[in-house]
Amino acid sequence: MSGPDQPSVVVVGAGAAGLTAALFAARAGARVTLLESGRKPGLKILASGGGRCNVLPSEAALSDFFTHGSDKAMRNVLRGWPLDAVTRFFTDDLGLPLKTEATGKVFPVSDRARDVLDVLLQACADAGVTLRTRSRVHDLRWEADAGDAEEAQAATGPAGVWHLRLDDQPALQARRVILATGGLSLPKSGSDGTGWRVVERLGHTLTPRFPALVPITVSDAGFSGLSGVSVPVTLEVTDAGKRVAVETGDLLMTHRGLSGPAVLQISRHLACPGAEQRALTLRWLDRDWRADLGDGSAGRTAGAALRSALPRRLADLLLRRADVAPEARLATLPKHQRKALLRQLERCPIPWTGTEGYKTAEVTAGGVPLSQLHLKTLESRVAPGLHLCGELLDVTGRLGGYNFLWAWVSGRRAGEGAARLAR
Ligand SMILES: Cc1cc2nc3c(=O)[nH]c(=O)nc-3n(C[C@H](O)[C@H](O)[C@H](O)COP(=O)(O)OP(=O)(O)OC[C@H]3O[C@@H](n4cnc5c(N)ncnc54)[C@H](O)[C@@H]3O)c2cc1C
Structure with a gap:
């Protein structure tokens, strides 16, 4: 495969993590298609912070984040894109003025979550990302390149292609897939846990999941x-x-x-x-x-x-x-x-x-442990060629912009990693 029109990287889920992953993969030279199950991308960004989007915290320490696994692994990812650099990405690169409130939470000066989503969508469009809405992926299958018997037998490995099965649409193929389908919180925003079902079928195990930041x-x-x-x-x-x-x-x-x-x-x-x-x-x-x-x-x-x-x-x-x-x-x-x-x-x-459960929870705790990923690229150790980011992973943050910080940082790492390995 890999014709001139085929994407080299497909990102599944156009939320905070998926948009960032798609943007950085495209800027790193990949042909990127971003698939979103809903009619519109980024619904959770729009709902966040009471419609104002608490886009970042003004300070961040490791103790503001939670994982069932190793703090060291979490720190490794978070340090890869320090908070001041993420802040500059929004203000200088995307041109979104931000303000810090007395609570330490950072919001767009306009107080409009819509502006956060718009600058991300514009940056993705400028970088050449193809966004396809109403495109729900329900399964992934790896097919090793013909002639490579060992790879074929293992049904995994880098020499092959992912087949993405979509509802009511022809399957799509790509060398690299980034799953950014989020957790289970606020199901009406499109989070239905498909990503976790997919990775479990591929051999991942999950840490216990439960609603967090919930009444x-x-x-x-x-x-x-x-x-x-x-x-x-x-x-x-x-x-x-x-x-x-x-x-x-x-x-x-x-x-x-x-x-x-x-x-x-x-x-x-x-x-x-x-x-x-x-x-x-x-x-x-x-x-x-x-x-x-x-x-x-x-x-x-x-x-x-x-x-x-x-x-x-x-x-x-x-x-x-x-x-x-x-x-x-x-x-x-x-x-x-x-x-x-x-x-x-x-x-x-x-x-x-x-x-009150997932219906009103801001995030889902638990998910794919970082120990099952290569930290430099967030590529799965279980299913090579597949990268994971955002709420799908076993990392959540405190209230105050920490969950978006994790989504931006992990999304960028997965995007750049997938683009590099897709070459
Ligand atoms: C009401 C509310 C307010 C919040 N406010 C804040 C805040 O102010 N600050 C903060 O830091 N955090 C906030 N959060 C948490 C924050 O929104 C999440 O941590 C963050 O959105 C997670 O990003 P994500 O990209 O991993 O997942 P999501 O944002 O959930 O995005 C996943 C995307 O994948 C799509 N998708 C799912 N399955 C499929 C599939 N099979 N095929 C294709 N697409 C699929 C979904 O439709 C969705 O668009 C809030 C959460 C809620 C619910």
Whole structure:
């Protein structure tokens, strides 16, 4: 094969990672076709950051990322394209002005996710990438070059061609394929897990996958009655009394449970396999409640003390849970009631029942371990000629632009690697 019209590299999935992979493969000299199952590319970019796209963080450390595998491998990939260089890629190369907000999150100055997608699509078009939408790949098959019996027997190896099977379209062939089909989160954006099914059929094994950066559900109807209330908190997850994780930040009550940055950040520790027995507690506000309810406020009622610090509906819920009447004077509060009230304020047990799942999760944790790839090119060690990037891999980041950072960095590495090896 490999006629003048055939692509040398086919990228599957036009999300953040696939667009970057296609762009850098084309700039490195490959003839690139980018296949997208949806009617439009980059839907998750458009949905991101509340429609503003938190395109990058302003700072990044290895501890902002998670993997079941080796930190060293993850660092190897991340260091390949340092954050300041990625930032310059957007501002200087793609011409997208960026701004850093007080939270440390980086957004386009225009506050429009559309602009992020548009500059990527324009750069791909300028580099000669052929984008084909409504082109869903459902399987990949390797065919070794005729005459190479050993390769043919192994049904893998570099001397051959990938056949990409598409829904309702003729198969496509390419020497190099980059899979960038994403995870399972936000299925309406096109993420249906096909990529993982394909690589499993080819012999890859996957680390456990679960929704991350996801709202959690609670069984206490009192909390759901507070939908819309937002409060700064410190959350703690423990397992058999041992601390597993702590997060400080805003919590938002929803009609199904809890959301907001602090909850999303800690949710992976409740969503991962084996987390069912874990306990979630929280401290409301960053304050010393023991002192607040101490001698200085002895003349006040419990209701006045709590309502002056917390939203009234929340204060009343905590009083009910502690079995303390709002009009009870703090000075005369029995010891067991003071203790119960302090528990609700400082180590408030949250009856969590699960998460909202992939439907609302921002990312899927787990996936293809980096140990199954050549790190320099993100080429599969199991299926040579196949490169993987983005959320498909067993790397996720914290909230704050880290997941896109991983998508851009891994996409570029896979794109350049595939183009080099396709020559
Ligand atoms: C609501 C929401 C908001 C988010 N906000 C942020 C944010 O502000 N900052 C941040 O860093 N991260 C954010 N994220 C996470 C971020 O969007 C993902 O980490 C990132 O998009 C992953 O990129 P990807 O290219 O690997 O996968 P995706 O973006 O999921 O792209 C995969 C693409 O492949 C296509 N595809 C799938 N299967 C096939 C197939 N078989 N054939 C052809 N095409 C296929 C899909 O249609 C899709 O277009 C957010 C996620 C969500 C859901």
